[in-house]
Amino acid sequence: MPRFTIARKADALAQTARGGWRALASNVTAVGWMAIGFAGVGLPLGLALRWIEVSVAGGASVVLLVTALPFLLGSNAFAVEFAVSADRVVAGEPAEGRIRVTNSSRSLQLSGRLDVPVGTTITRLPVPMLRGGAHVESPLEIPTSRRGVIDVGPVRSVRSDPLGLMARVREWPNVRRVYVHPPTVTVPSTMSGFIRDLEGSPTQNLVDSDISFHAIREYVPGDGQRHIHWKSTAKTGRLMVRQFEESRRARIAVLLGTNPLEFATPDEFELAVSVAGSLGTRAIRDGRDVSVLVSGSSRGIRKLSSTAARFLLDDLCTVDLDESASVLHELSTQTSRQLPDLSLVIAVCGSVLGFKQAARMRSTLPSDVAMLLVVCDESAAPGFKEINGTPILTVAVLDDLRALLSRRVE
Structure with missing residues (x-):
C-alpha cells in the first residue's frame, strides 16, 4: 500500500478522533471532569502506591463514566414550542406560559429536562420518554407580583445521566418578553381643574x-x-x-425622581411610579402634548415614550431607584432647560423631602408655568393644600389620587 495512502487514512482517523473527543468533551459537566480526574490520575496513582482508598475512588469513577455514556447515545430530536398568555400584564395579575415538547423523530427518545430562564431564575421542567411523534405540554409559571420586565427563554433541552456527569444540551434561541406594568387608576380627564385656565388663552406669537x-x-x-x-x-x-x-395649548411634563434619598421605602417608590403612570397615560389618552421624564443615572435625565399609553407603561417597567440619580428639583431645572415651552409641570415625589420640594421646584420654573406636586406618603392622611400658591396632593394609596383629583375638578 502506498505510503501517502496510509498517511492520508491516518490523518483522517486522527481528525475523526479529535472531532469525537471535542464532541464528548463538550458534553462533560463540571462533576464529570472531576470524575475523569479521579479516573485518569487517582486510579494509576492509587495502584502504584497501593493506596486502596484512592484506587477505589478511581475505579468507581471509571465505572460511573462508562455507565453515563449510554445516556448520550441517539439524537436529541426534540422540537420545543412555547408561548405566554400575554405580553403585557399589570403587577399582581396572573400570567403563565405553555411549553410543548414533541419527539420529531420516529424512534423512542429518552427522558430529559428543560431549563427555562424566567427573569433571573431558571425553571426546570421534566420531560418523560416520548415515542416517535408523541408530545407533552407543561405549564410555566411567570412571577408577576412586582413591576418589571421578564424575559422567558431561551429554552434549553438537557439530557443527562442520573448523576449529572455528562449532558447533551440543545438551545432554542426564541425569547418572549413580558412587561409587568405598574398598577394605575383612571383619573379625571387631563386633570381639568388644573389646566382648564391654560387652554385657549392667546399668546404674543402671531400665526x-x-x-x-x-x-x-x-x-x-x-x-x-x-x-x-x-x-x-x-x-x-x-x-x-x-x-x-x-392660542395657548397646554404642554405638560410629568416628573418622577428616582433617587432613594427621596423615598422612605421601596413600596413608596412603587406608589410614585403608579401615580406617574396614571397621570401620564390619562394625558396621552386625552391627546395632550405630554412628556414623562425621570432622573437618570449620573445626574442625567431620561425621557420615557409618550406616543401611546402602553409604551409609556413599558418604559415605566424599567425605572428603578438609582443612588447616582439627581433629586427632583435638579430634574425640574434640567426639564425647564430642555422644554422651555411648558405650561404645566406635575412632579411626583416621596415623603422624605415631601413639602420641602415645593419651594425649590417652584424657583426652577418660569413664573408662567403652573405646577402641581404629588407627595406619596403611605403613612400620611390623603389631602390637598397650597403652599405659596403651589397645589400639593398627598396620597397614601393609589386610589387617593383619583379621589383628590375628582374633588378638585368638582
Missing part, C-alpha cells in the same frame, strides 16, 4: 391661522386664500389677509 384675531396685514405669496379680508382689500386696492394670535 396665520387660529381663533384669536389680531390684525390685518398685506398679502404675501404663500398666504392661504381663505384668510383674505375682502373688505380691506376693496378699500386699499391690495390683497389684505387676517393675522391671528396663537
Whole structure:
C-alpha cells in the first residue's frame, strides 16, 4: 500500500478522533471532569502506591463514566414550542406560559429536562420518554407580583445521566418578553381643574391661522386664500389677509425622581411610579402634548415614550431607584432647560423631602408655568393644600389620587 495512502487514512482517523473527543468533551459537566480526574490520575496513582482508598475512588469513577455514556447515545430530536398568555400584564395579575415538547423523530427518545430562564431564575421542567411523534405540554409559571420586565427563554433541552456527569444540551434561541406594568387608576380627564385656565388663552406669537384675531396685514405669496379680508382689500386696492394670535395649548411634563434619598421605602417608590403612570397615560389618552421624564443615572435625565399609553407603561417597567440619580428639583431645572415651552409641570415625589420640594421646584420654573406636586406618603392622611400658591396632593394609596383629583375638578 502506498505510503501517502496510509498517511492520508491516518490523518483522517486522527481528525475523526479529535472531532469525537471535542464532541464528548463538550458534553462533560463540571462533576464529570472531576470524575475523569479521579479516573485518569487517582486510579494509576492509587495502584502504584497501593493506596486502596484512592484506587477505589478511581475505579468507581471509571465505572460511573462508562455507565453515563449510554445516556448520550441517539439524537436529541426534540422540537420545543412555547408561548405566554400575554405580553403585557399589570403587577399582581396572573400570567403563565405553555411549553410543548414533541419527539420529531420516529424512534423512542429518552427522558430529559428543560431549563427555562424566567427573569433571573431558571425553571426546570421534566420531560418523560416520548415515542416517535408523541408530545407533552407543561405549564410555566411567570412571577408577576412586582413591576418589571421578564424575559422567558431561551429554552434549553438537557439530557443527562442520573448523576449529572455528562449532558447533551440543545438551545432554542426564541425569547418572549413580558412587561409587568405598574398598577394605575383612571383619573379625571387631563386633570381639568388644573389646566382648564391654560387652554385657549392667546399668546404674543402671531400665526396665520387660529381663533384669536389680531390684525390685518398685506398679502404675501404663500398666504392661504381663505384668510383674505375682502373688505380691506376693496378699500386699499391690495390683497389684505387676517393675522391671528396663537392660542395657548397646554404642554405638560410629568416628573418622577428616582433617587432613594427621596423615598422612605421601596413600596413608596412603587406608589410614585403608579401615580406617574396614571397621570401620564390619562394625558396621552386625552391627546395632550405630554412628556414623562425621570432622573437618570449620573445626574442625567431620561425621557420615557409618550406616543401611546402602553409604551409609556413599558418604559415605566424599567425605572428603578438609582443612588447616582439627581433629586427632583435638579430634574425640574434640567426639564425647564430642555422644554422651555411648558405650561404645566406635575412632579411626583416621596415623603422624605415631601413639602420641602415645593419651594425649590417652584424657583426652577418660569413664573408662567403652573405646577402641581404629588407627595406619596403611605403613612400620611390623603389631602390637598397650597403652599405659596403651589397645589400639593398627598396620597397614601393609589386610589387617593383619583379621589383628590375628582374633588378638585368638582
